[in-house]
Amino acid sequence: MAKRLDIKDLNLHYGKFHAVEDVTLQVQARSVTSFIGPSGCGKSTVLRALNRMHEVIAGARVDGKVLLDGEDIYAPSVDPVQVRRTIGMVFQRANPFPTMSIRDNVVAGLKLTGEKNKKKLDEITERSLRSANLWEEVKDRLHKPGGSLSGGQQQRLCIARATAVQPDVLLMDEPCSALDPISTLAIEDLIAELKKDYTIVIVTHNMQQAARVSDQTAFFNLRAVGEPGQLVEIEETGKLFSNPNQKATEDYISGRFG
C-alpha cells in the first residue's frame, strides 16, 4: 500500500509572500522522513502541500509537482479530496471531533464518506485503535466523547483516525510538540511500528526525535526573515547528524544557530 513521494521544484506562496522556494526531494515508501529546521523555514508548509492542505488557506498557491508513485497530485483532473484520502495527516494539536464519541472519531473519515456497515466499522475501529496502541485503554468506553481522553491519548486517537481510512502516506506535523515526554515516547514507538505499513513524513522541532525515528532527514533553512525557505539538504539520518554536507546544517544541529 505504501507509496513513494517525489517532490519536484515545489514553490509555495501565501498571497504575495513566497514561503518556500524550489524544493526537490524524494520520500521512499515504508520509511520515515523528518523535516527539521528553524521556525518559519517552511517545513510545515511543504508538509501541508503534500496532501493539498496548503490550498485550504485563502490566498495560498502551489507551483511545481508532487508525484505519488509517479502520479501528480496537482494534476488538473485530480480531486483534492481524493488526494487527502490517500495521504493522511496528523496535526500539531490533537483535534478529535468534540461532538463525536471515541469510536465515531476513529471511523469519522469512513462514515462521513458513506460507509454504513456497522460490523465493518466496528472491525476498523478495533484494528485502528490497536495499531495506535490505544485499544486496551479505551475499549470499555468507546462511546465516551473523544475529548474525554488525555492529551497523549487524544493524539493517538487522531493517529488511529488517520489510519482508519487506510492511506498510503501519513504526514505528521509536529505531532508531539504539545505532549509530555511519556506520551511523546508512546507516539515515537507507534511511528516505528506504523513504518511497516505506511510512508511517513514528520515535521519536528526536536532534533533528537528526528534522529530517533527517521530514516532520512531533510534540513530546511531560510537566508533571512522575509526570504523564502529552502531545502538545504536531505540525507540519511545518521549521516546528516554526524557528518552533514552543508555548513548551515552543521551550525544548526550543533546549536550554533536557530
Add this chain to the structure above:
Amino acid sequence: MTDSTKPEQRSEGTGTAGALRGVPEEAPGPENPTPESPSDKSVVRLGDRIFRSVATGSGIFVIATIAAIGIFLLIRAIPSLQANEVSFLFSREWQTGDPSNLRFGILDLAWITVASSLVALILAMPIACGIALFLTQYAPRVLARPFAYLVDLLAAVPSVVYGLWGALVLAPVISPFAVWLNNNLGWIPIFADGNVPAGSGANVFTAGIVLAVMILPIITGVTREVFARTPTAHIEGALALGATKWEVVRTTVWPFGRNGFIGGSMLGLGRALGETVALTIILSYTYTPPNYSIFDAGATFASRIALGSAEFNNNLSVGAYIAAGLVLFIVTFAVNALARWIESSSGKGKE
C-alpha cells in the same frame, strides 16, 4: 489511487490550487478563470458545487431582499404621490381617507419623529456610556456579567409593554416636572407650549424618555463591547504611570472606544426613529399642528402608519402610508449604514 491520466499537464506550473483559491494578481494564463469560481478546471465535487451555490444564493437573496423592500415600497408609493394634492415633503396635512382627494405631507411627522428620537438620544447617550464604563471598568468581575444581563433584559421587554408603562404609569409621574419645565423654561422655544397641555403626558417629552429606556440596552451593548476591547497594554501602561482609574478611562478606554460609542448611539437612533407601537400608545393624536416644542403631541412616521392601518382599504390611500414608510426606510438605512461605518473604524485611529 489518484486517477490522473495526464500528469504532464501542469508543466507550465501555473498553480491549479492557487487558481482555485484565488490569488488573482499571480494567476495568469487563459486556463485560469476568475478566482473563487467553482467551475475552475480543478476537480470540484458535485456536492461541494451544489452546497456552495445554495450558500451563495442565500447571500444574494439577502441583498435582493433589501433591494426588493426599496423597490416595492417605491412602486406602491408612486401612484399616491402623483395623486397627492399637496407637497409631500412640506405639507402639514394628512388626509388620506378619500382616494380622489389625497392630501398628505410629512413635515409634521418628521418633526415629531426627530424630536422624540433626539430627546431619547440626549438622555440615553451619557447614561449608556456611564453604564458601559461601569460594567467594563468598575463593576466587580463576578458581578459584571449578571449586571450586563440585567441591562440586556431592558431589550427583552416588548415595545407594546413600554407603551403601556409610558402612557399609564410614567406619564402621570413625570407630568408635574413637564409642567414645571414649561412654566419656568417656556421662554426657550423647545420648552414652550405645545399643541397639547404639558401636563397631559401624551407628548414628545414622555415619548422621548420611554424611547431612551428602549435604546439604552442597544447603545450600552455596543459600547460595552468596544470598551472591553481596549488593549490591556494601554491600560497597564497608564496604570504604571500612576494614573487613577478615572485617568485611565479618560486617556485609554475613552479614546479607544469613542467611535464605537458613537456608532452604537447611531444604531440606537435608528431604532428610535423606527419605533412604532410604544409611540402610538403614548402620543395622543391631534389635528392641531405642532408648535416645535417637546410638549407637542402628534405622530411619527411609524406611528402614523400604525394609526392608519384601519383605513388600509384602497391602494391609493395605502400608498400614502407606504410613501411615509419609504422615507422611514431611507432614513433608517442611512443612519444604520453610517453607524456601522463609524463603529467599524473604532479603535483604529488611536493605535
Add this chain to the structure above:
Amino acid sequence: MRTDTADVEQPAADPAFQYLSLGRKLKNNAATVVFTAAFLIAVVPLLWVLVTLLQRGLPPLLNADWWNHSFYGLLPSDFGGGIYHALVGTIEQALVCALFSVPLGVTVGIFLIEYGQNSRLAKTATFMVDILSGLPSIVAGLFIYALWITTFGFDRSGFAVSLSLVLLMLPLVVRTTETMLRIVPDELREASYALGVPKWKTILKVVLPTALSGIVTGVMLGLARIMGETAPLLILVGYSRAINFNLFEGPMASLPLTVYTARKTSTEAGEYRMWGAALTLVLLIMLINLLATLISKFFAVKTK
C-alpha cells in the same frame, strides 16, 4: 531625647509614596459615583416595568380559565375570559417564522463564514444583514403588505405576519450563526479535510454540530424578540377574540395584538385583560430566554 529622634528621622518622615493631589482624588471618586449611578438609573425602569406588570397583570393569570379560554363572547364589562387564543396565534406565527428564517439564516451564515471569506459579495451581504437588523418593524410590515397583499392579492392573515417576522428574525439568525461558526476551531475543519471528507460534508457533519447549541440558543433568543413585535401585526392581520388555528385565513389574535386591542376597551375589565395579556407576553419571553440560557449552559460543545 524625643526631639533628637525626631530630628534624626526627619528625612525618613517623607512619605514612601507620592500622595495623590486632592483634585485628582476627588475627580476619581466623582467618576466612580457617576458611572455607578448610571447603572442604577438603568435598573429603575426595568424594575418599575416589571413591578407594574406583576401588580396589575397577575390577578387574571391566577384564574385557571385564563390559560384555556379565549375572549370570545365577553362583554366589555365582563371579567374573566382567557388568553388561549392569543397564545395560539403568537406561537404559531413564531414557529412558522422560524421555519423560514432558521434554514435561510443559517445558510447565509455558512456562506459568510465558510465560503464568502472576503469576497465583495460577502461584504455586501454582511452590510445588508446589518441594514436588515436595523429595519423598523413597521417597514417590514408595509413591505409584506405591498408584496403579499397588494401585489400577490392574498388576504390579511397570520401567515403574512409570519413573513414579516422572517425579515426581522433573519438578521438575528445570521449573526448568531456567524458568531458560532467563527468559534469552531479551524483545526476541526482541517482534520476533516485531511480524512478526505469533502467541504460540504465537513460543514454539515463536523462544523454545524459543533456550533449547534450556540445556534439554537441564538434562535430562541431571536424568537423571544420577535414574539413581542406589534407593529407589523397592526397592518397584516385582523384581531380576533376567538380561537383561530388557521394561519392562512381569517383574523388571528396574538399576545401583543391583544394587549394593543384591549387598550381600546376603556373599561375596568378591559384594563384587567390588557395587563394580563402583557404579563403573559413578558412571561413567555422570559421563559424562552431562560430555556435558551439553559441550553447554552448544558449542551455547549467544548472546543478548548
